[in-house]
Amino acid sequence: MINILVTGGAGFIGSHMISYLLKFNKYNITTIDNLSSGYKKNIPKNVNIIIGDCSDEKFINSINTKFDIIIHLAAQSGGEGSFDDVIYDINTNAKATLVLLNLARRVSCKRFIFMSTVAIYGGINNIEKYSEKSPIDPHTFYAINKLTSEYYLKLYYENYKIDYTIFRLFNCYGPNQNLNNMKQGIVSIYLKQFIDNNYDKVIIKGSLDRIRDLIHVDDVVTITYDSIYNKNFFNNIFNLATGKPTTVKELLEKIKKIGKFKKDYIVKGKTPGDMNKIYANIDKLNKIYNTYNFITLDKGLQYINHIV
Numbered sequence: 001m002i003n004i005l006v007t008g009g010a011g012f013i014g015s016h017m018i019s020y021l022l023k024f025n026k027y028n029i030t031t032i033d034n035l036s037s038g039y040k041k042n043i044p045k046n047v048n049i050i051i052g053d054c055s056d057e058k059f060i061n062s063i064n065t066k067f068d069i070i071i072h073l074a075a076q077s078g079g080e081g082s083f084d085d086v087i088y089d090i091n092t093n094a095k096a097t098l099v100l101l102n103l104a105r106r107v108s109c110k111r112f113i114f115m116s117t118v119a120i121y122g123g124i125n126n127i128e129k130y131s132e133k134s135p136i137d138p139h140t141f142y143a144i145n146k147l148t149s150e151y152y153l154k155l156y157y158e159n160y161k162i163d164y165t166i167f168r169l170f171n172c173y174g175p176n177q178n179l180n181n182m183k184q185g186i187v188s189i190y191l192k193q194f195i196d197n198n199y200d201k202v203i204i205k206g207s208l209d210r211i212r213d214l215i216h217v218d219d220v221v222t223i224t225y226d227s228i229y230n231k232n233f234f235n236n237i238f239n240l241a242t243g244k245p246t247t248v249k250e251l252l253e254k255i256k257k258i259g260k261f262k263k264d265y266i267v268k269g270k271t272p273g274d275m276n277k278i279y280a281n282i283d284k285l286n287k288i289y290n291t292y293n294f295i296t297l298d299k300g301l302q303y304i305n306h307i308v
Contacts, residue, residue, distance in 0.1 A: 001028045005067045005109075007054050007100065008074030009047065010038025012177045012185075013115070013217055017071060019044050020221045030065060033074060036092075037181060054096035060103050067109045069228055072100055075115070075146075083272050086141045093145035094152070101156045112162050113227055116150055118170045118213070118241070119143035123275030128211060128245070131281035132168070132237050140273035150237070163234045165227045170241035170280055174217030175303040186212055187301075190252060194261045195308055202265035206274050208249040213241040213279035216300040223285070223292070232288045241280030242294040254297065259304045 004021065008014035009031025015038070021027050022044055030048040033040075043049055052059045054074050075093050097114065104112055121130045122137030138144045153164040173187035182189055193202040220240060227233035252265055285292065 002026055002069065003028045003030070003065060003067045004069040004071065005065075006031050006071045006073060007033070007096075008038065008072075009033050009049070010035055010040055010042050011073065012038075012174075013172060013220060014038065014073045015042040015044070015176065016174070016217045017073065017221045017224060018047055020225055022046065030067070037178060042176065053092075055091040055099055057099050057102075060099050061106075063103060064107070066107050067104070069111045069113070070100060070104055070109055071113045071224065071228075072097060073115050083141065089141045090145050093142065094148040097149035098152050101152055101162065104162050105156065105160050110162055111228065112153065112156070113165045113224060114149060114153055114167070115224075115240075116146045116166050116168045116237075117143060118168055118239075118278060118280070119273075119275065120147045120150075120168065121275075121278065123278035128277040129279055129281050130239070132239055132284055134281075143273070157235055165233045165235075166237040167224065167227075167240040168237060169220065170213040170215055170239065170278075172215055172217055172220050174300065175306070177217075186248075187214065187251070187255070190255055190265075191259075191304065191307070193265075194255060194259060194263055199263075202252070202263060203269075204248065204252070204265055204267045205269050205271045206248070206267070207276070208247065208252070208267060209277070210248045210275070211245045211277035211279055212248065212251065212275075213244060214246055214251070214297055214300075215240065215242050216295040219292075219294050226288075230288065236284075238284050239280040239282055240285075241282060243280050243282040244294075244297070245277075245279040246297060251297075254301055255304065258298075258301050259308045261308075 004027045009018050010033040032050045034053040120138050120143045122139050156162045177188040179188050179192040193199040
């Protein structure tokens with residue numbers, strides 16, 4: 001059996017990642033989660049659960065399991081949320097990555113997969129389509145700390161030969177996204193307001209013309225899994241997105257149609273460090289897959305029918 005550590009297993013992407021891994025019956029899976037935003041009930045059975053903080057050096061140093069693979073998903077995962085507590089953000093993002101890399105080095109783990117973010121591009125200038133070679137221009141503490149983690153991974157490869165893959169994740173959505181977190185996840189933020197009677201209208205912070213690249217969580221975990229063994233992914237950075245632009249207005253109208261919502265939406269205010277028009281150039285990803293058949297947004301949003 002292969003020992004694999006998935007951090008953030010109680011969260012949205014982490015719980016989906018673990019469920020996917022369980023299909024193969026060849027992994028001993030451990031997850032570390034501090035349950036700050038995830039829920040223990042999200043973690044599938046037959047998984048070793050360790051409740052704790054990935055940035056806590058003493059706690060991580062007490063772990064002596066020999067991991068073959070680490071998939072690091074745990075983090076404060078929103079640009080807006082990073083302004084609420086900048087110290088927590090640096091701990092849960094930059095410091096946690098460094099502490100886990102030290103764990104990898106100590107237990108001789110040679111494969112480390114890291115979920116970075118589209119936010120490192122900034123997305124407030126005139127560029128709309130971003131490749132991995134586009135200018136880096138972070139405008140949130142979250143983006144800065146994710147970018148710092150990317151540099152840590154490169155250094156640990158250069159000095160300790162820990163193979164890494166960095167995914168710059170664009171906007172992920174899908175079933176079981178945390179609808180109570182109103183500062184992360186564009187689809188879940190809007191969906192929460194549509195279904196919750198405490199909201200008379202759906203409040204949109206920022207222009208309806210903003211562009212996003214929306215990728216279903218099933219595609220995220222499938223590609224992440226493929227990267228474990230496919231050497232074409234090793235020691236490189238990839239945009240994790242569909243390459244398809246969607247405006248905020250288009251997204252809202254699709255949610256309204258699928259959920260049969262009658263509620264109106266209004267634009268009010270903006271979000272600190274928010275991106276304007278941003279979607280992905282996925283040429284690097286397509287060189288590996290030739291053509292990857294992403295779940296379409298219309299199909300991906302059908303899970304809304306099971307909520308309403």
